[in-house]
Amino acid sequence: MSDITLGEICVAAVADTFRGDGEIFASGMGTIPMLGARLARATFEPDLLVSDGEAFFVANNLPVGGTDKEVEGWVPFRSVFDTLWGGRRHVVMGASQIDAFGNQNIANIGPWEQPKSQLLGVRGAPGNTINHTTSYFIGNQTSRVFVDKVDTVSGIGYDRAAQLGEWVRTHHEIRRVVTNLGVFDFNTPDHRMRVASVHPGVNISDITEACSFELVVGNDVPTTRLPSDEELAVLREVLDPKSFRDRELPA
């Protein structure tokens, strides 16, 4: 299939973050993370649990905004908290700011005491990141998003986790960061963020210019994979026939 969009590449890259997760709650905040979780479950990771974004696990391949649900479980917020504190979840959240060690901010921009811009508050980010695997999707990577220091640490990164106890160091994992420019991970000796792949048509210099901290860049950075024909068919025909993925991320 041709004319693969940036949105589709990002959905597949988010789906890849769930590879190997097995029978856990794959949770995505926002259209592309949600589609990534549903695509992974529909293709290579069939044991994942995915939700309708409200209070139910759905067994069918529910389209974005779809209401025809085959309910396989009830997960009101209290059960979501229990599941995440129990570690049986991998969430892909957004980030208004992120730093080299994966500290994330969704709370506010500027000083916390009196912000320039108040955002959501920390929401569940502290509890998510200390309890289970977390990844991030960022649709507008710039040097003001990839920053030296985030204004309010909501989700904790590797340097913060390292200062906590053995249990936290064992269970904390920021698996990947997917942006409109590339895919990043923390598979380096000191867990500094590394360029894992660049999206087709993007140069390393585009990525480093859209970043305020020093990224680890290997000698031979691969190109992000394209979604397969099977994935594109599921995504376009079943999970997102109205192309919400491309409204969030234009081609």
Add this chain to the structure above:
Amino acid sequence: MADKRMTEDEAVATLTDGMTIGIGGWGSRRKPMSLVRALLRSSLTDLTIVSYGGPDVGLLCAAGKVKRLVYGFVSLDSIALEPHFRLARQNGTIPEVVEYDEGMLQWGLYAAALRLPFLPTRAGLGSDVVKNSPFLRTVTSPYADSEELLAVPALTLDAAFVHLNRSDERGNAQFLGPDLYFDDLFLNAAAPGRRFMSVEKVVPTAELLENGTFHTMKINRSMVDGVIEAPNGAHFTNCQPDYERDEAFQKEYANAAKDPESWSAFVDTYLSGSEADYQKAVAGR
């Protein structure tokens, strides 16, 4: 058998300045808005508000009622950022702000409900929640692991407001939507005497099970002191399955934050009279 029915204004009349009030619901979902509107009509000030925040928080901030705000987030769901709350934070008009992880807020309410001084958790450790609320303390596990955990202090409430779908006149209630949220914890964290529950409809006890299975009956009368029959009382937040969120009205509410003139026009139109006036103005749009 006590008939606990009363009005919103009678409930609010039991409160005094400086009290800590917990508000149930979640974001812009099943919020006890008619009780919040009664708070707005009152002369009460210097309140501490505890909430998984939505327009309840926005309205009380805009009215200058809040001295201390305890929240895990504030959002209108379909409008991600609550504009009135944002203005209050950006203008520095909330004197004390306690921003928790969502799970920490649950733990604080649960500790209060169980009459414990705190409950331990890992949620919050390492994040700026701890830096921004320097009163928080850690506790060391007394067992072999010796792990250091965050001790979330009990969030004991002077009063609780929740909105449910159905109840009898004694306060046995049920939620008919997809999620109870943490409404039972808000009620159980509050002092007996000031636990107020508005409901869409008061029905005879025997009718409760005609509306839903026994699984919906999570609130019993020992948890409730006042029952307020408030049809459309959660407006403009949702109250599934009775009604969905009034998205058009929510937009109007959010847009009214853009300047003081728009806000005062909104207040004049909708918030300057009684609850009946509010419902009439909403219906007359």
